[in-house]
Amino acid sequence: MSLVDSGRDDAGHANGGTAPTNTLRDQPADPAPPARRAGRRRPSVPTLLAVALLLAGTAYRVWLVIAHVPPANSDEGTAGLAALHIGQGRHLPIFFYGQQYMGTLHSYLAAPLVQLFGTQWWVLRVPAIGMYAAFLALMYWLTRRLYTPWFAVLVVGLLAVGSDRMVKNQVIGAGGYSEIATATVAVMLLAVLVVLNPGPARPARWALWGLIAGFVTWTHWLGLPYVVVSAALLLHLRRAEFRARIVSVVAGFVVGGAPLIWHNLFGAGRNSLSVLFSVSGAGEPAPWLDRLHGAFVLGLPLSSGLCAPNRCAPWQLWWGPVYVVLLVAALVLAWRGLRPPAGPARDRSAARFALAGGGALTLLAYAVSASAATSPLESARYLHYGLASLPAVLWPLWATLTAGGERITERATPVRRRALGLCAAIVLAALGANTLIATGQLVRHRPEYARQAVAERDLIRQLLAQRLTAIYSEYWTCNRLAYATAEQIRCAVLKDDLSTGFDRYLPYRRVVREADRVAYVFPADSAANRRLAALVASGEPARVESVGGYDIYTFGPHVRPA
Structure with missing residues (x-):
């Protein structure tokens, strides 16, 4: 396909720039071959290339996950614990544990997989990778509709590769990022399809726009700028139709944001809006x-x-x-x-x-x-x-x-x-x-991340071998170990000064506090570890082991540094 062809949308109309003399737009659409005119159109060359890039980008991320890249973190562990609890029927959380403004759809999607395959990190990342593939497909559709097909291929190509920070956002199974990135593109695409297609849009399209807008509002408010600009676009160009379809829009929004609405009307705890502003x-x-x-x-x-x-x-x-x-x-x-x-x-x-x-x-x-x-x-x-x-x-x-x-x-x-x-x-x-x-x-950098995964397994193996299932540690370790062991290890968070930290899942603090035998497990280079080392150096008897970049402290039965 030549570059001239790239200025046309699926209907054969120009979608390039706006200059009145642009030959990219003024050329008439090429007539379809007689054999294809009545049948289904074959995918264009740009579309086939975009699909190939999508598959390559998805395969690249699958390979990274298999190679333990990026490493797991405690937020991912928290989402995994929610998925575990949902699958067991213990909890049906509306929000990410420990806060009241970030939805848990990702944990619900991962819950059946956790029950089938256990508390593996890759299990949490399957929904995220699926969302990434949908994100690329929607980006191609949106870019092709607003600009040109070959330009859409360029955009997909840039998004198919991925560095550290980008891949973390796209595959870590903590929720709130992969699915909202997809939702923001979807809400923009739906508005564009309503605006650019002649004639009134079907009520289902308006309802779907409202559904996704409600979902974004429930799940992560950082996606709201795209809800706002897409709503402004619809109101500016399709105001009369927007009013006529307001019932469909509101119904969709209520369904998409139902958990958030229910919490703010009937649930316990602070209003999610006030919580969001406070953080x-x-x-x-x-x-x-x-x-x-x-x-x-x-x-x-x-x-x-x-x-x-x-x-x-x-x-x-x-x-x-x-x-x-x-x-x-x-x-x-x-x-x-x-x-x-x-x-x-x-x-x-x-x-x-x-x-x-x-x-x-x-x-x-x-x-x-x-x-x-x-x-x-x-x-x-x-x-x-x-x-x-x-x-x-x-x-x-x-x-x-x-x-x-x-x-x-x-x-x-x-x-x-x-x-x-x-x-x-x-x-x-x-x-x-x-x-x-x-x-x-x-x-x-993959070998370094792989070593972190090995270190985590060594640490878990050592703790379970010594039956140290109630521990204190820092925030970025606690729920990671709890999820990876399917709650065989319960962990409460301590700050650098060994005071009470931020526990996203509060029941663990009571379990650790009431345990007969407690271990203190901190990264070797952490401030909390230095405080514990100083306590031991001052004469407090303790057993100290170093495993996987962590120091494990076990004190006497009546000694609790924290």
């Missing part, structure tokens, strides 16, 4: 310069898949400022496209503006949070949902290189056009190369 970090003290650096300079390369495991080298930070410039350019180009009279071109520009706006709101919401300043390497996961706007961000580059760029370069001299095209090509090439390099850095 958002917007009011916490943190220098604004650090917030902006964490969000715009460090967070964007991390969340876009351009950084090595647990660090981002200075040469990998270039994407942050470039991303911001491209996002602003995307907003300006889409806004300029709103000038023509009402029609398909104007509707498409409005949808593009909404897609870019969702990314801008996501970035701004993260920038005002103190997490961007205090823990940017870890909290960059909050920008994961902004991947839905990647097509909008990259479109100014692609349009400059293709016929869709006439609106961008129409006032430029031939020399300036060539210069702009060269710059666009360099940025796209650098982005692709940087993404591949970061992916290679993750693959090279």
Whole structure:
């Protein structure tokens, strides 16, 4: 298929830029061959390539999971415990254990698998990988519908590879990330399909939009920017139909957000909205310069898949400022496209503006949070949902290189056009190369992650061999060990000063407190471990063992350091 063909949607209409003289749009659709005219259309070349990339990206993540990449963490263990309890019929949690604003659909999806295959880490990651495959398929559909098929292939290709931070968001089975990334793309796609298709949409499409919007509201509110911009798009271009279908929208929203609504009306505990505001970090003290650096300079390369495991080298930070410039350019180009009279071109520009706006709101919401300043390497996961706007961000580059760029370069001299095209090509090439390099850095880091998995198994084996099933440890260890042992080990959290920490599943604290024999298990390089070592050095009798990077302390029957 030639590049000229890439400007057409499935109906044979142009979906490229908005310039009235663009040959990409003005060419008539090629008539279908007689043998295929009445039959089912064969997939186009871009679609076949996108499917191949989707399968390759999914297979890559399956291989990583088999290779114990990325390593499990305690949040994943917490979601796994919820899945275990759901499968056993012990609990039916609405929210992630220990909080009242993040839904548990992932644990419900994983519960049957946990019952069938046991408390393996890969079991928790199966639903996440399925969500990732759906995410790529929806991204291709959305990008093809708003832009061009070949550009959609480029977007899918960039999302098929994946560095450390991106893969963690996509395959770790803690819930709240893989499924909400898919939901944000779905809610945008549904709005686009309603807006761009002539004639009224079916009530089921409106109800489905409401259902997904309700699900996002229940599961993770960081996906709400895309609910907001898609709702604004529908109200702006289909206001009368929106009002006519309000019953379908509300019914879908109530179903999708039913657990959240029920909790806030009848459940015990604080209102989820007040809880979310209290943990958002917007009011916490943190220098604004650090917030902006964490969000715009460090967070964007991390969340876009351009950084090595647990660090981002200075040469990998270039994407942050470039991303911001491209996002602003995307907003300006889409806004300029709103000038023509009402029609398909104007509707498409409005949808593009909404897609870019969702990314801008996501970035701004993260920038005002103190997490961007205090823990940017870890909290960059909050920008994961902004991947839905990647097509909008990259479109100014692609349009400059293709016929869709006439609106961008129409006032430029031939020399300036060539210069702009060269710059666009360099940025796209650098982005692709940087993404591949970061992916290679993750693959090279695989042995280290595999050693962590072995260390975890050694630690568990040692604890169970000595029947140390009631332990104190730090947050990132406790629920990880509890899930991996199917609750043979119960763990309560201690802070660095050995005071009571944050237990997501409170019953474990009572079990450990009442146990006759308790062990203290901390990473060898932790502050809590140093305090325990100092206690032993001062003369307190204790047995100390080192296993898998942890020190295990067992004191006398009446000694409780915590």
